[in-house]
Amino acid sequence: MTRNLLFVAKVFGLVLLLVGLVACQTTDAVVKDNSTDKSEPYIAPLKWQSTSFIPQDVPSTDDIFKLTAQQQEDFTKYYFAEKNAHIEEHERLYNYLEMILYGFDYRGDTYTASVALTKHSGNCLSLAILTAALVNLVDLDIRYQRVNTAPIYQRFHNVMTLSSHVRTFVFAPQTPLKKNEIVIARKKMIIDYFPEKGNVTGDYIDESQFISMFYQNLAGDSLVAKEYDLSYALLSKAMALNTQNPETLNTLAVLYKSLGDEASAERIYHYALNNTSGSVNILSNYALLLEEQGRQIELSEIQDKLNSVKDDNPYRWYDLANKHFDNDELTYALRYFKKSIKVAPYLHEGYFGAAKTYYQMGRTKLAKEFMDKAVELKFTPQDKVLYKAKSSVISVEH
Structure with missing residues (x-):
């Protein structure tokens, strides 16, 4: 673990x-x-x-x-x-x-x-x-x-x-x-x-x-x-x-x-x-x-106090969010993915994290919106293809 x-x-x-x-x-x-x-x-x-x-x-x-x-x-x-x-x-x-x-x-x-x-x-x-x-x-x-x-x-x-x-x-x-x-x-x-x-x-x-x-x-x-x-x-x-x-x-x-x-x-x-x-x-x-x-x-x-901490490193919030996601603590995961987005709204990782969390919650419309944003921000062509594939799956299931 x-x-x-x-x-x-x-x-x-x-x-x-x-x-x-x-x-x-x-x-x-x-x-x-x-x-x-x-x-x-x-x-x-x-x-x-x-x-x-x-x-x-x-x-x-x-x-x-x-x-x-x-x-x-x-x-x-x-x-x-x-x-x-x-x-x-x-x-x-x-x-x-x-x-x-x-x-x-x-x-x-x-x-x-x-x-x-x-x-x-x-x-x-x-x-x-x-x-x-x-x-x-x-x-x-x-x-x-x-x-x-x-x-x-x-x-x-x-x-x-x-x-x-x-x-x-x-x-x-x-x-x-x-x-x-x-x-x-x-x-x-x-x-x-x-x-x-x-x-x-x-x-x-x-x-x-x-x-x-x-x-x-x-x-x-x-x-x-x-x-x-x-x-x-x-x-x-x-x-x-x-x-x-x-x-x-x-x-x-x-x-x-x-x-x-x-x-x-x-x-x-x-x-x-x-x-x-x-x-x-x-x-x-x-x-x-x-x-x-x-x-x-x-x-x-302490988990509640985390949300009020000021940290300008979006990857630190992203890492914390993924830990909660892996433990199926989706509410906390979504909170910290959104903190990552707030600190650096131009990075794709936070949007992708929020998308997969919303998807696990069954909120596919929001999952699609965040996945589309991740695709828009991602520069690497190979990853864009992967994100678009995942996004299409969300669309089909929605």
């Missing part, structure tokens, strides 16, 4: 751990501090640390972006070459990346900037880290953005990984404004190593979240390999950057659950639900924990 799997979310180099569905929120984690502004609630620290893990050496944040002396020299020699002086700085960096990445092996390993450049391989997160390392050498401005892509699943025993994606923006240097001059938008280069039509842009993330992705990815890999001490050490680095990151908390909860410490996992889920924006991953993983413990009332409450 898919519900017995632990889910680990990656970002083509970004690993976030997922476990099941969420539990109901509690109020004891937020305590009012009368000595401060009453509009700012005091958040009680989460007791997530454990002394049962053996310390491990892991890369520092400086190590992640550090390049060798030769790598730095090669880049700056190109960047400041007289022959390139006529090219704007942000374009120069883009051109250098395009040149050095020829023949690059885009496999799924997460590397530091130096290792990625030495091995000439790495996933999209590794390449975003390399981009940031080069940007740091010439003091350009950079920004990071999540990109939601059609998920890639890999199963390892009771752990399933889910891949997503990240891209970078490198901006042109700011110049003094002339009199009466207004800048509407700064020029920039978008560096996206896997641009596809089905990609859906997500939230911008700050540097601490970006660096956390590095540690989360390696922690996820370590968890799959059952290297729990290393996974804990990596997550400790991520927690030092930001204790409010929902995906770091989710990964940490999965680690504890994998070790059989369900009490610690649940405590982390509660904290994340009370003090962060939450995520579908956290809710799903917590729900799985409740289901395994037979806590049906709390499970039902």
Whole structure:
């Protein structure tokens, strides 16, 4: 059964751990501090640390972006070459990346900037880290953005990984404004190593979240390999950057659950639900924990809470909907297929999911309408033929 799997979310180099569905929120984690502004609630620290893990050496944040002396020299020699002086700085960096990445092996390993450049391989997160390392050498401005892509699943025993994606923006240097001059938008280069039509842009993330992705990815890999001490050490680095990151908390909860410490996992889920924006991953993983413990009332409450969670990844809702569909929970399935459509109304998958759910409910007229929309949005000719075939079956039976 898919519900017995632990889910680990990656970002083509970004690993976030997922476990099941969420539990109901509690109020004891937020305590009012009368000595401060009453509009700012005091958040009680989460007791997530454990002394049962053996310390491990892991890369520092400086190590992640550090390049060798030769790598730095090669880049700056190109960047400041007289022959390139006529090219704007942000374009120069883009051109250098395009040149050095020829023949690059885009496999799924997460590397530091130096290792990625030495091995000439790495996933999209590794390449975003390399981009940031080069940007740091010439003091350009950079920004990071999540990109939601059609998920890639890999199963390892009771752990399933889910891949997503990240891209970078490198901006042109700011110049003094002339009199009466207004800048509407700064020029920039978008560096996206896997641009596809089905990609859906997500939230911008700050540097601490970006660096956390590095540690989360390696922690996820370590968890799959059952290297729990290393996974804990990596997550400790991520927690030092930001204790409010929902995906770091989710990964940490999965680690504890994998070790059989369900009490610690649940405590982390509660904290994340009370003090962060939450995520579908956290809710799903917590729900799985409740289901395994037979806590049906709390499970039902959490399934209801899922609908109010804000998540801009349509594929996450689509995946959740399919889990309910496979378990013949059609009401929930339809709800989350429609959430997927609401987030990304231009993707065909949500419409197809809603169509098959309406069909199972016996509501063939609505099934036909949603199937027709899926056919209209689908680009691949082979899939259009398949969808049209299914649509004709619905028409006949209607």
